[in-house]
Amino acid sequence: MSSKYDALVAREKKVLCQTYGRYPLAIEKAVGARMTDLDGKEYVDLLAGIAVANLGHSHPELLKVMAEQAQELLHVSNLFFQPRQVELAEILLSTCACDRVFFCNSGAEANEAAIKLARRYMRTVRYKDAYEIITLTGSFHGRTLATLTATGQAGRIKEGFEPLPEGFRAVPFGDIEALRSAVTQKTAAVLVEMVQGEGGVLPLPEAYAREVQEICRAAGCLFMVDEVQTGLCRTGKFWAHQHFGLTPDVFTTSKALANGLPMGAMLAQEHVAKGFVPGAHATTFGGGGVVSAVAAKVIEILKRDDMAGQARDLGALALDAFRKVQDKHPECISNVRGLGLMIGIELSAPGEKIHSELRERGFVCNLAHGRVLRLLPPLVISADDLLAFAAALDDIIESNKA
Ligand SMILES: Cc1ncc(COP(=O)(O)O)c(C=O)c1O
Known part of the structure; x- marks a missing residue:
């Protein structure tokens, strides 16, 4: 981690009630389905602020309405x-x-x-x-x-x-x-x-x-x-x-x-x-x-923009891709489930290592109950980003076996 990150964490530890177990990541900005950390590294956001940024971060039409209404x-x-x-x-x-x-x-x-x-x-x-x-x-x-x-x-x-x-x-x-x-x-x-x-x-x-x-x-x-x-x-x-x-x-x-x-x-x-x-x-x-x-x-x-249809289509694509990874590694992934773009990939063993390796490779998701990779991406995420996540997961599991 960079000195910028370390300095921020040290300040946070002094002044905030320590109610959150945070990931070792400090976000400076976010646009669409991308987040950027303090040091300029980019991440694919598969969490959307926990199902909040359904239309992606910094959506231009929303920023416009926000600014106009704030003046009224x-x-x-x-x-x-x-x-x-x-x-x-x-x-x-x-x-x-x-x-x-x-x-x-x-x-x-x-x-x-x-x-x-x-x-x-x-x-x-x-x-x-x-x-x-x-x-x-x-x-x-x-x-x-x-x-x-x-x-x-x-x-x-x-x-x-x-x-x-x-x-x-x-x-x-x-x-x-x-x-x-x-x-x-x-x-x-x-x-x-x-x-x-x-x-x-x-x-x-x-x-x-x-x-x-x-x-x-x-x-x-x-x-x-x-x-x-x-x-x-x-x-x-x-x-x-x-x-x-x-x-x-x-x-x-x-x-x-x-x-x-x-x-x-x-x-x-x-x-x-x-x-x-x-x-x-x-x-x-x-x-x-x-x-x-x-x-x-x-x-x-x-x-x-028929975002429900988009969530259905991308959800089906993602579930299919993740199930293929499961088929390759049934000993490692016990279940893939979800509805639309609310997806859980249940691991057979504690998933902290896989979860942090995904982050190091530039993919941010949540780990629920220590075992379920929980994905709640912006509904505007691209199919390529979802497939890239599946490929990274496959590769991480493969390289952890070696
Ligand atoms: C299903 C459900 N209900 C309620 C809440 C609480 O929402 P909030 O954190 O905005 O109070 C959450 C938050 O994760 C949730 O997922």
């Missing part, structure tokens, strides 16, 4: 009606079967809003004392106290933060009978990701996903989908729940919504949205001028 109106608060916020809501709702939206600033906040809405809807619209939120093991829903409690994982995410809020339980991923018996009169909602991201890229089987919705409808609780990572064309449909024709009562989005500016949203069907009334929920920055203008442009471009 940055922030006035939700005490006022704001045209950009309403325009965004209209275009966002045109992509799905929900009727109303609440804007916030992150995925955790969007899920927090969904959890609060589910409880309040049950109490004030349905007059039921139903408050429990059921999630799946392996899920990830955020780091606020409620959303980390909803998260179906043990370990550091929860340790030391007790007492955790009541009214959450996780049932085993994929076990429909476990879910059926967990849903009771106390259940307000079942909340699932269509593809578990942090969990290691685990798509929900179609039949299971359909049954989850059916169980919710039969029991009269809400079916809620966390699309924070899977949404906005990432999986090859605008929303991942659309692969199976599902109609969640509530779903959440964030990450790619403003392609890098902090933004989240909770979308709900009309009857459920009645659970919120003025004063019941709020956030200072939600739906401000600049983020709303940029997010509206993001959605316009995602639709105009």
Whole structure:
């Protein structure tokens, strides 16, 4: 590592709360599907800021909207009606079967809003004392106290933060009978990701996903989908729940919504949205001028350029290439799975060495649970970059055998 890098890391260690296990890489700039480090070395970005830069870094149309809107109106608060916020809501709702939206600033906040809405809807619209939120093991829903409690994982995410809020339980991923018996009169909602991201890229089987919705409808609780990572064309449909024709009562989005500016949203069907009334929920920055203008442009471009189709096509190409590498090295790669451009390559042994060698060769991806190479590239990445990644992976595995 260079002296520039070492100096930056030394300063960081002194001043920031040490909450992140960072890769040994400092990024100075990023354009499209390329990132450049402090010393001018270029990397192919197969992570997109963890499924955020779906349209690539520094997209010129988004930069233009950002600059123009910043000169018009940055922030006035939700005490006022704001045209950009309403325009965004209209275009966002045109992509799905929900009727109303609440804007916030992150995925955790969007899920927090969904959890609060589910409880309040049950109490004030349905007059039921139903408050429990059921999630799946392996899920990830955020780091606020409620959303980390909803998260179906043990370990550091929860340790030391007790007492955790009541009214959450996780049932085993994929076990429909476990879910059926967990849903009771106390259940307000079942909340699932269509593809578990942090969990290691685990798509929900179609039949299971359909049954989850059916169980919710039969029991009269809400079916809620966390699309924070899977949404906005990432999986090859605008929303991942659309692969199976599902109609969640509530779903959440964030990450790619403003392609890098902090933004989240909770979308709900009309009857459920009645659970919120003025004063019941709020956030200072939600739906401000600049983020709303940029997010509206993001959605316009995602639709105009058929980014869902692009994610489908490139995802199929990438899965095929990675499976060929698996066929060559079955002892090293145990599974290749994914939906659209949300792909996991599961290694048979701890993957730190392969992961860091990929980075040294100029490919940045994530390593989930120490074993799954998780790829969430910008949807504008080229087929050549994906094939180059496959070739590098093949070569690294081959040379590690020698
Ligand atoms: C599925 C899912 N839900 C919620 C979150 C939390 O989002 P944020 O980090 O913006 O709070 C994430 C973040 O990775 C996520 O992947």
